[in-house]
Amino acid sequence: MALASYDSPLGHLASLQVGDETTLNIGGKSVILEVLETLTLKPQKSTNGWDSSFSIFTSEDDECRTYEPSLRRLFEEETDLSDTSFLDSLLSGGDSSANFTMGVKHQVRTAMSLRDQPVLDKFQSEIFRLPLDSQLIILGPPGTGKTTTLIKRLGQKLNVEYLDPDEQARINNSNGGEAQHKISWIMFTPTDLLKHYLKEAFAKEQVPASSEQIKNWVNYSNYLGRNVLSILQSTGSGGFIKKDDSYLNTKACSNLPKFYEDFIDFHKTAVTKELIASVELLNKLESADLRSIQSALESIVKYLKQGKLIAFYENLDKFQDDIQALLKSQKDSSESILRGALAYQVNTEKDFISDLIAVINDWKKNKLSELVIDEEDDEEEDEDEQIVTPQQQAFSEYKKAINALARAKYLKRALSKSGLPNTITQWLGTRLPEANKLQNLGFLAIKMRELRKLKSAELKYLTSISKHYRAFRKSEEVSQTWFDKLPEKSKHIEQSELDVIILSKLKIARELLNENFVRQKVEFNSYSQLQLINETFRNQVLVDEATDFSPIQLACMESLTTLSIGSFFACGDFNQRITQLGTKSAEQLRWVSSKLRTEQINTVYRQSKYLNEFAKTLLQEMGGNVEYSGELPDKSNHQGVSPVLLENEHDFQKLVRWLRDRIYEVEQTADTLPSIAILVNHENEVKPLAEALTEELEDLNIRAVACSDGQSLGEGNDVRVFDVQHIKGLEFEAVFFVGADVLAESQPELFDKYLYVGATRAATFLGITCGCSAPVLIDKLRHSFQENWGESVV
Incomplete structure (x- = not known):
């Protein structure tokens, strides 16, 4: 005899049926094996050693039997007179004339857990x-x-x-x-x-x-x-704030993939246009130190015009050292002028830095509730700058403000009135650098800004997504096509918008990480977000x-x-x-x-014959996809019982007593108290029903527990009460659906789905109650119901 793990290739044999063949590699050779007989064991250890209950044997003639409660009893020549397993079976109503049941016998669910299925089909x-x-x-x-x-x-x-x-x-x-x-x-x-x-x-x-x-x-x-992904606002950083509101219209909600595709096209187009504009602006600048990089950019800009962003980034990567060297020389020249200007102010006014810090802090305090990412922040940031003290932060903001003003004057534009640079320059007033210095700083600032756009440009393909989403949403065509309303504040987004931005960032991160030139630099500090995403995979x-x-x-x-x-x-x-x-x-x-x-896959291992037929009929009546209806295994002998229905019961206490009586019938019919769930329509109904039912079940020593907000699972033989929205994927022996008529009225679009989900949680027993007459869908299934389970035999 050879043993094989179920996870090993040989373990696949355990899933085959009598008469099935499979080809396996044994000893380096392909061997065709046919299954002649199968025996599935459920091991358990007792005082008398190892045994198996609910053992399923299928013979060569395809006859199937379930042996319980003991398999080893079949092989014992002498019966252990102290063994109580046969007595237990007899007392619980088992067949005294046989140790087996024909077919696969149903095991009653006594716990709230996934069905134990050690061997798959x-x-x-x-x-x-x-x-x-x-x-x-x-x-x-x-x-x-x-x-x-x-x-x-x-x-x-x-x-x-x-x-x-x-x-x-x-x-x-x-x-x-x-x-x-x-x-x-x-x-x-x-x-x-x-x-x-x-x-x-x-x-x-x-x-x-x-x-x-x-x-x-x-x-x-x-x-x-x-x-x-740095999408949502956190301490010390701008970003979006997710709200529970809904902004997208019905068209967007029903076709989110198209909404995503529209945005990602918008983003790629915006990135391409910005890069082409930077290349063209740099090529227009008359500066001897730019001639080499101008020539290089001229040779690769064709990739942008062809819509080949990754090819452009890969070719641009060859010139990163040149771009870095140019940036350093421009920065040194600009820094020298700005440091001199600041030194003059500090020497003239001893409180200049502290006053500047106060101006910056006041602006940030006033803007905190409206904090958004400045659209030019990523162009102005200097990754090499180490900022530790408030004084260093003040100097950094001073430089940004003067550079922004100088660049605006050079381009004959005005500063944004709401930005920090405008606030600082207005505060400076007559203390601004002289006109000729501003002219020189403006030329340097233009060169630095455009060169920064080309430094590790592929990272901006990732980091500019949030900025471009704001611009996308502001577009009149986009807002009319995809939105019911725009949020009052531009930083607010709903869950579906967050999902779209997350997908955009993940897709572009994957696109970049698939490139060798990016992977070679992923350990660099400037690539920290890309590395963090990679570590999240x-x-x-x-x-x-x-x-x-x-x-x-x-x-x-x-x-x-x-x-x-x-x-x-x-x-x-x-x-x-x-x-x-x-x-x-x-x-x-x-x-x-x-x-x-x-x-x-369509073979259903949970439901009885009666409930499976009920689920099929329900699916047909609700216009569901019958292609995905369930079929019972050929050898299943789980007949079950018909579902029960209570109508026109407005009295809460009478409803609770009806539930009590049905739970008693379930216990009597199943010979034990199995797992039971009661489904209600709203969270505020969970606790009152659980408390009232516990009082009614007290004489039976049964407790009903409120599984509030889907957080509690209850214990042991507790009867569990849930809001129906939380029970997807769970499994019980008995399920009661309370107030189906109310749900049909409050959620007409999803009622049929909720009813189908609720009904298919049950393995054997299903009960439905209505305060008024049954909804149309249930009324069509009236012939499938009975009044109670008093005379039922599972």
């Missing part, structure tokens, strides 16, 4: 064994093991020893190499409740999962925007309930994959999309990534 097994650099989204109905497949894939790909040489080489070339591979992954979920739920599932697969690795996208996008990115995320959000997640690997795995179901901005079609998925392909 052959389709899931093929999916999770795909190469590390694959990109795939698994589509299928609830209860098909999509999330379990994702988790098992992650676990298998973290075991480097089971990966092929090509996969191992990719890992070694990634950030941190093999040493960091085990923690270089991230999984996104739409809700915090699902995040906590998944941690337990990861633990079962022996995959350590911290809060740093399972993320809610809204929270993580804030982190990226503030701490990595993960070897494996996974997404649960992917269709609840917008195509832009999914593209952001895909853009967080390590460049050398690009591993992106997701799962979802178009019929379960319960967000307005969620991904709606396979076409939108293809937009996310050209490498992303879809795989469909």
Whole structure:
């Protein structure tokens, strides 16, 4: 007998059915193997040693049996008279004449967790064994093991020893190499409740999962925007502020990819125009020290005119030393004049610097609530300047102000009245440098500004995105096409706008990092943001309930994959999309990534026959995509019971008592208290219902817990009460949907999706209540309901 890990290539055999064949490499040779019989064990240790319960055996003639409670009893010649397992089965209503049940027997859900599925079916097994650099989204109905497949894939790909040489080489070339591979992954979920739920599932697969690795996208996008991509305002820096308001119109919300494409085209066009303008302005300047760089720029400006930004940057990189030397000489000349002017003022007025500091601080204090990035800040910053003291900061702002004034006079323009340079020059008044010095400073300032635009110009391709988004939004054509209204303050953005800017930065960062001339400099201080983005990438990115995320959000997640690997795995179901901005079609998925392909699985392991038929009928009546409806395994014997319906019950206490009676029936029918969820329409209904139900269930020693804001999971056999918006992806033996008629009225666009999601959380028992008459959709399914489960047999 040979043993093989399930994660190894040989482990795929465990997922095959009787009669299936597969080709494996054994001893360097390709061998075709056929599965003759299968036995799936569920090991457990007792005082009498190791045994297996719920063991599933399929014989060569394809007959399937479930053995419980003990497999080893079949092989014992002498019965251990002290063994109580057979007695326990008999007392709980088991068949006293046989040790097995024909078919695959249903295991009642007694805990709130993902179904324990140690061995995947052959389709899931093929999916999770795909190469590390694959990109795939698994589509299928609830209860098909999509999330379990994702988790098992992650676990298998973290075991480097089971990966092929090509996969191992990719890992070694990634950030941190093999040493960091085990923690270089991230999984996104739409809700915090699902995040906590998944941690337990990861633990079962022996995959350590911290809060740093399972993320809610809204929270993580804030982190990226503030701490990595410098999009959102933080202490001491300008930037956008994300608001809960909505600015985009319906057209934009339903077609975010086109909105993104319009902006990225605007950005690239703006960058190209700015670079061409700088080259043309430099070429017009009569200065002997510029002739060499003017000639060089003339030879490569053609790439800009052809729209080949990266080719321009790559060729410009050859002249960076010349640009740096020119900048230094211009800066030295300008610095000498400005230092002399400041020295004169300081020697004339001892309080000059302290007064200047006060002027600067007053301006910043008044502008704090309106702080935005100055559109010329990136052109004026001197990376080599070390600013530590307030006095040094004052000198820096003094230089910027005089240079800005000198440049404006040289170009015959006026300074912006709202900027700090205008405030400082107005304060200086007659203390400004003489006219001839300003003329000389203006010429030097023009040269420095245009040369700075060409110094590490590829970085400005990344850092100017926020500036260009402001300009994009100000465009009259853009605002009329894509916006219901513009925010009162230009620094305010909504979540979808933040997503678009994040995607823009990630895409352009990846475009740059794919170039050798950029990678060679990524350790430089000036490239710190690019390096930080590179360090944020993960070897494996996974997404649960992917269709609840917008195509832009999914593209952001895909853009967080390590460049050398690009591993992106997701799962979802178009019929379960319960967000307005969620991904709606396979076409939108293809937009996310050209490498992303879809795989469909339809075998449902969660539901009973009755509830599966109910879900199919519901899907048809709501006009859902029946292509993604579920099919039960051929050998499943889980019949279940019909759902129950309560109508026209306005009295809260009577409703609670009805729930109590149905919970009692569930416990009686299932022979134990299984996992039970009660779904309500609003967060403010969670606690009152939980408290009232706990009082009614007190005699049965059952407690109802309020899972408020999707943060609490409850414990053990608690009956859990949730706001319906939090239950996506969860699984229970019994589910009660309270106030379905109210939800139909308050959310008509999404009611059918919520009903479908709520109904498919249940494995065996489903109850629905309505304060008034049932909504039209439920009324169409009236024939599927019964009054109670009093006489039911599961």
